[in-house]
Amino acid sequence: MSKFKTSRRGLLKGSASIAALAGTAAFFGPWRHTHVYAQGQKKPVKIGFTCDASGQYGNSGQDDLRGARLAIDEFNAKGGVLGRKIEWITADTETTPATGSRVAERFITREDCGFLIGAVHSGVANAITQVAAKYGTIYLNTNSSAPSEAGENCSRVKFVWDGNGTNFAKATVKNAVQSVGKNWLLLTNDYVWGHTTSNATKALVESNGGKVVDNLLVPQNTRDFTAYLLKVQQSKPDVVATAIGGDDIKALRTQVAQLKLEGKPAWINNQQDWPDIWGAPESLFGVFGTTWYHKLQLPGVEQFLKRWQASYKDGPIPVPGNVSYNGYMATKELLRAIERAGSTNNIAVIKQLEGLKVSATDRMQHYDAFMDPVTHQMQQTIYLARRNPKPADNSDYYEIVSWSEPKSVIDDAAAAKCKLVAYDQVPTFEL
Amino acid sequence: MFFDLLPHLLNGLTLGLLFALVALGFMLIVGLMEQINLAHGSLFALGAYFALVIVGGENSFGHLLGPAWHSIPLGLRYTTALVVAPIAVAVVGMGVELLMRRTYGKDPLFGLLLTFGAAMVLEEAIRGLWGTRDYVLQTPSAVSGGFIFQDLIWSTYRFYAAGIAAAAIGLVWLLIEKTPYGAVIKAGAHDNEMVRALGINLSRLRLFVFAFGTLLAAIAGIILAPIWGIRPHMGVDAVVPAFLVIVLGGIGSFWGAVIAALLCGMLVGLAGAYASEWSLLSIYILLILVTTVRARGLFGKKSLLEA
Numbered sequence: 001m002s003k004f005k006t007s008r009r010g011l012l013k014g015s016a017s018i019a020a021l022a023g024t025a026a027f028f029g030p031w032r033h034t035h036v037y038a039q040g041q042k043k044p045v046k047i048g049f050t051c052d053a054s055g056q057y058g059n060s061g062q063d064d065l066r067g068a069r070l071a072i073d074e075f076n077a078k079g080g081v082l083g084r085k086i087e088w089i090t091a092d093t094e095t096t097p098a099t100g101s102r103v104a105e106r107f108i109t110r111e112d113c114g115f116l117i118g119a120v121h122s123g124v125a126n127a128i129t130q131v132a133a134k135y136g137t138i139y140l141n142t143n144s145s146a147p148s149e150a151g152e153n154c155s156r157v158k159f160v161w162d163g164n165g166t167n168f169a170k171a172t173v174k175n176a177v178q179s180v181g182k183n184w185l186l187l188t189n190d191y192v193w194g195h196t197t198s199n200a201t202k203a204l205v206e207s208n209g210g211k212v213v214d215n216l217l218v219p220q221n222t223r224d225f226t227a228y229l230l231k232v233q234q235s236k237p238d239v240v241a242t243a244i245g246g247d248d249i250k251a252l253r254t255q256v257a258q259l260k261l262e263g264k265p266a267w268i269n270n271q272q273d274w275p276d277i278w279g280a281p282e283s284l285f286g287v288f289g290t291t292w293y294h295k296l297q298l299p300g301v302e303q304f305l306k307r308w309q310a311s312y313k314d315g316p317i318p319v320p321g322n323v324s325y326n327g328y329m330a331t332k333e334l335l336r337a338i339e340r341a342g343s344t345n346n347i348a349v350i351k352q353l354e355g356l357k358v359s360a361t362d363r364m365q366h367y368d369a370f371m372d373p374v375t376h377q378m379q380q381t382i383y384l385a386r387r388n389p390k391p392a393d394n395s396d397y398y399e400i401v402s403w404s405e406p407k408s409v410i411d412d413a414a415a416a417k418c419k420l421v422a423y424d425q426v427p428t429f430e431l
Numbered sequence: 432m433f434f435d436l437l438p439h440l441l442n443g444l445t446l447g448l449l450f451a452l453v454a455l456g457f458m459l460i461v462g463l464m465e466q467i468n469l470a471h472g473s474l475f476a477l478g479a480y481f482a483l484v485i486v487g488g489e490n491s492f493g494h495l496l497g498p499a500w501h502s503i504p505l506g507l508r509y510t511t512a513l514v515v516a517p518i519a520v521a522v523v524g525m526g527v528e529l530l531m532r533r534t535y536g537k538d539p540l541f542g543l544l545l546t547f548g549a550a551m552v553l554e555e556a557i558r559g560l561w562g563t564r565d566y567v568l569q570t571p572s573a574v575s576g577g578f579i580f581q582d583l584i585w586s587t588y589r590f591y592a593a594g595i596a597a598a599a600i601g602l603v604w605l606l607i608e609k610t611p612y613g614a615v616i617k618a619g620a621h622d623n624e625m626v627r628a629l630g631i632n633l634s635r636l637r638l639f640v641f642a643f644g645t646l647l648a649a650i651a652g653i654i655l656a657p658i659w660g661i662r663p664h665m666g667v668d669a670v671v672p673a674f675l676v677i678v679l680g681g682i683g684s685f686w687g688a689v690i691a692a693l694l695c696g697m698l699v700g701l702a703g704a705y706a707s708e709w710s711l712l713s714i715y716i717l718l719i720l721v722t723t724v725r726a727r728g729l730f731g732k733k734s735l736l737e738a
Contacts, residue, residue: 054664059563190708217708223659223668224446226589227703227710230438233583250565250660258657259577259584280565280660316563 044087045080045344045431047072047331048107050118050128055095056220056246057120059275059316060323064118064143065090067320067327070311071335081335082342089113095120095246097127104131104139113137114344114431117331120246120273120323122146122193126153133157136346136427138353140330143323145271146193147200150377151417153192156426157346159353160377161330162322165197165243166204166411168270168289171382171404173204173241176287180266181238186215187228187252189244194218197243197270200411205241213237222248225255232265241268242286249276253283262286272385274321281397284387291380292325292365293398300364304328319395325364333358345430347423366403375414379406438583439704440697445593447696451689452596452654453669454676455603456647462683463620463640467539469546470527471648471673472666473553474520478649479656479665480557481516482509483566506571517649523553524645528638535637550666557663566661568653592654599650600689607685616640672714679718681731691729 049068052061072086080086089111093100100119107113108131116132116139119125125144132139133155141149145162154160177184184205188198194217202212214235216228232240244252249269256262267286277284294305308320308328320328337352338344356371356378363369365381372379385398457471468474486508487501501508527549534541574591577584607613619626619636627633651669659668676695680687695714703710721729 058664059565062563219708219711221668222711224449224699226442226446226586227439227700228707230442230583231704231707234435234438247660247662250662251658254567254660255586255658258575258586258588261584278564280567282567 042084043431044085045082045115045338046111046113047086047088047115047117048104048111048113049088049090050093050100050103050107050116050124051090052095052120052124053092055121056248057095058092060120060143060246060273061093061095061118063275063317063321063323064120064327066308066312066315067324067329068117068142068331070308070324071328071331073311074307074332075335081338082344086335090118093118093124093128095124097121097123100124100127101131104128104137108132108135108137112431114346114429115334116140117334118142118327119144121191122149122153122196123191125149125158126192129153129155129158133421134427136429138334138346138349140334142326142330143273144193145197147196147411147414148192148417150372150375150411151196151414154376154414154418154420156350156376156420156423158376159330159371160375161326162378163271163289163291163380163382163409164377164411164414165193165270166200166413167382167409169197169201169204169241170409170411171289171384171402172268172287173201173210174208176239176266176268177205177208177210182210183236183238184210184212185232185235185237185240185265186212187232187240187242187244188215188217189248190217190219193245194243198241200413201241201243201270218244218248220248223251225252228252229255229259229261232261237265239266239268241270243270245271245273246276250280250283253285254280256285257283273323275317275323277397278317278321281387284397287384287386287401290322290383290385290398292322293383293385293400294319294321295392295396295398296364296366296400298364298366299361304364329363343430345428347426347428350423350426367405369406372410372415374420375411375418376420377411377414379410381406382409434581438581439700442704443697443700444693445589445696446700447693448593448596448600449655449658450672450676450696451692452592452599452647452651454673454688454692455599456644456651457670457673458677458680458685458688459603459647460641460644461677462685463616464637465539465620466531466534466542466641467546468527468641468644469543469670470549470553471546471644472668472670473550473557474524474527474645474648474666475652475655475669476557476661476663476666477523477553478516478520478652479568479661480561480566481519481649482512482653482656483561483568483661485512485516486569505569506573509569509571513650513653516653517646520649520652521642521646524648525638525642527645528641531641532634532637550670554663554666561663563663568656568661570657588657592658595650595654599647603647604685675714675718677728679714679721679728681728683732684728684730687728687730 049065051065052058076086091103093103119141120143122144125141139158141160143162145164147164147166150160186198188194262285269286269288272288337349341348341352354373358369360368367381369380382404383400384402385400388396388399460468574588576587623633676692677688680691698713699710702713
């Protein structure tokens with residue numbers, strides 16, 4: 001085994017070529033189009049879905065897409081919007097900001113998409129926002145929950161539909177400091193969402209008399225958390241607050257469960273996305289936030305569940321969760337806003353979305369929701385949940401323990417950080 | 432201070448052994464066949480999925496192999512999976528090797544492209560067969576849970592996994608260095624014409640080596656599955672550190688790969704505890720430093736290209 005003929009240079013060059021090929025292949029295809037030909041001469045309204053199909057948030061990206069597609073199918077079944085059918089196109093944004101930018105640019109300039117929808121990763125969402133802002137294209141950030149998305153990285157053309165890290169932290173921190181303990185340790189995914197979420201948690205812990213004893217930054221795509229879990233044990237905190245997402249949180253949950261560390265210290269997982277839960281409910285622990293659950297006893301939930309299941313009979317996840325819900329709600333409200341505006345003019349639609357108020361019934365949540373016109377973030381009911389000890393069926397993973405009114409969990413710091421440009425500085429178009 | 436550090440050194444050691452296990456099959460095929468098997472990660476994943484089918488249990492595949500099979504104790508099912516699943520993956524690996532034969536002796540890029548294609552086909556096949564959801568591989572209670580050492584809870588499974596890794600390293604070393612088969616395999620890599628002239632069937636030899644390399648990939652997949660989780664793209668998590676370890680250790684060097692894996696494990700373990708944001712990056716920095724000073728890796732033999 002000592003002699004070999006493969007040159008290192010050849011090996012590295014070859015591997016680099018393969019990597020480049022892989023990246024290029026993912027960008028150039030396969031692309032998915034749907035063509036719903038409009039009756040008469042009316043041009044269809046075209047939407048570009050910037051959804052991850054691979055990488056850390058590949059599963060969530062596709063769940064987001066399923067929700068958004070359902071909203072379009074429902075509108076098309078009623079004749080579309082403004083009498084025009086709705087077409088859509090999607091491509092894998094790969095949980096990578098650079099790919100997100102390229103896909104957005106292509107959708108706007110070559111595919112004539114008037115609207116972009118979809119994001120889970122805040123870095124990708126921010127990259128898409130930059131492109132959308134350049135062309136004045138309305139962009140719906142459906143599922144990226146970094147506080148910065150409606151703070152320093154807000155935009156006149158972007159609307160944020162998920163609860164953010166601050167909303168979830170506000171729903172949990174005060175009670176936990178008082179009832180569990182003052183010493184907190186933060187586990188933070190080392191990118192925008194993780195940092196901004198942990199910053200919000202830290203501020204809330206300190207303002208409520210608690211203390212952050214350490215903040216361990218976890219690189220994205222970490223699979224082995226043993227070093228962190230040893231450090232957690234050595235630090236002996238009362239509470240561990242995590243801002244870890246995607247495949248990373250799945251690995252963390254599995255390893256915490258293996259060590260049976262889920263009881264002490266107490267764990268608060270800022271937000272858990274349903275696609276990250278599905279498949280490994282046995283490792284679900286601690287208290288966590290969400291915006292929706294398919295077993296909420298509220299009007300419309302059961303009907304929505306049935307419609308969703310009828311559309312995705314062979315899907316990888318049999319019931320919708322918060323991610324698919326956000327995709328559905330965002331798309332539905334965009335199409336309603338176009339109808340109210342009576343036009344696809346971007347400024348007219350932006351104004352409609354800025355004034356958006358949605359009843360609790362329409363939202364399938366406990367409280368009425370509204371779009372904050374200053375930050376462009378949907379202010380909505382925030383739920384706290386934990387693992388369900390008595391599931392009614394094999395999809396009943398959560399026990400909802402409380403829900404907070406939108407105003408009680410509002411991100412107070414966002415308004416000062418968000419600087420929206422004036423309408424006349426936004427490129428105007430009508431498709 | 433030392434007692435604070437000790438857990439992280441121990442953790443680094445176990446992690447290093449796991450890195451070595453992941454790299455072992457990859458290293459064997461590169462070192463002995465001069466072929467970079469980019470399907471290593473997908474075969475790693477396939478091993479985990481095959482094991483999942485055999486072990487079964489809640490939230491996996493129910494009773495795919497029949498209720499009679501699934502009524503036997505978990506320990507027996509798990510042991511069967513550890514033996515049968517790698518053999519099944521080795522058969523798939525043989526198929527890949529048969530396809531690769533036309534690339535031997537040609538530009539290495541052909542082999543790279545073929546195994547890259549095979550990786551994509553395998554990953555899509557996994558998605559098609561088992562869907563995109565995540566699964567958890569059940570493990571027997573004897574190797575599950577934790578134990579207390581130095582006031583800290585340690586994962587029993589992690590030490591079991593490190594033990595399997597150490598055993599695999601030892602067995603591969605014995606096979607390569609201490610058996611006549613190993614001698615023939617090494618001779619085939621050195622001078623295949625002479626080996627053929629001696630009447631040895633080189634094609635069969637290559638098939639055996641490739642199958643053995645994929646068998647090791649599958650064992651790594653089964654061992655790592657309870658730690659990393661099972662999902663279609665889990666192979667990517669394996670192939671990147673495997674590639675890094677063999678380049679760092681020196682392509683073709685068995686002990687180079689093992690030492691590089693231990694170094695990487697130590698570095699990730701210590702960085703995770705004391706400079707957590709650098710934990711993954713640290714091994715890439717190490718690779719850059721080593722290859723800058725010593726292009727052939729830590730223990731790679733001098734080649735004509737370095738003249």
